[in-house]
Amino acid sequence: MNLAWYDVVGLxxxxxxxxxxxxxxxxxxxxxxxxxxxxxxxxxxxVLVSLLGTFNLSVFLLETAWILVSAYGIWTSMRQRRIDGESHQSGGGK
Known part of the structure; x- marks a missing residue:
């Protein structure tokens, strides 16, 4: 079995x-x-890179959505860390 570089990236x-x-x-x-x-x-x-070999619309849409949801998760997690850090520095607000 010969795998192209984009297949390896996808795996x-x-x-x-x-x-x-x-x-x-x-x-x-x-x-x-x-x-x-x-x-x-x-x-x-x-997985998106692997589509360079053979394009599949449903996989493209799924992985694009997966990236968007993951980016949102990173953003909310980082925002929460910043908020927690600010409240910790100010005494926690208690």
Missing amino acids: LGTLLILIAYFLLQARRLSGNGVAYPVLNLFGAAG
Whole structure:
């Protein structure tokens, strides 16, 4: 079996998504943290790269949505960290 470079990138992307999901289920990763959506974002991007070989519209739409949702998760997690840091520095508001 001959794999092109984009196939290898796609397989690595798939592995990243599966590893992230396994770590979430094993409670080794938080769904509210940054690591989970980052792994998913890079995984989905890898799968998108694999479409350079053979385009598939449904996979393209799924992985694009996966990237957008992951980016939103990263943004909300980072925003929450900033808010938590600001409230911690100001004495917690209690």
